[in-house]
Amino acid sequence: MAEEQSGEERSGPTRTPGRAPTAVPPGDRGATRIADRVVAKIAAQAAREVLAELPPDAVPPHATVVVHRGRARIRVSLELPYPSDIGGQCATVRDRVTSRVHGLAGMDVPEVAVEIERLHLASPHGAAPGKAQGRTR
Secondary structure, X not given: OOOOOOOOOOOOOXXXXXXXXXXXXXXXXXXXXXXXXXXXXXXXXXHHHHOOOOOOOOOOOEEEEEEEOOEEEEEEEEEEEEOOOHHHHHHHHHHHHHHHHHHHHOOEEEEEEEEEEEEEEOOOOOOOOOXXXXXXX
């Protein structure tokens, strides 16, 4: 008991019985917009992946993002252990954030600024975690 509605145009692929639907031209398909906060979550998670072990009192990395015309400028704030190769860790964070955002969101990432909010003194072997020992004379 289906009646055809004449005079109405349907959007989307047209169907002919026995044939595959015809594709909609790319210009008519629309666009996908990814929210800045989603890109920020991707960036923060990528930084967490690089910094596998954080001290118990460390704040997990977080990110702020500005997206303009499909390009994401990212600032990642994190805490690092000290002593360590700070420059090397920052470079690794930049590389991982760039590749993950590009891979998951499809955005170019021309800039990743890494901000170190705090350095955690690495506990010497045998010392209780969280109890840093000073120098002895």
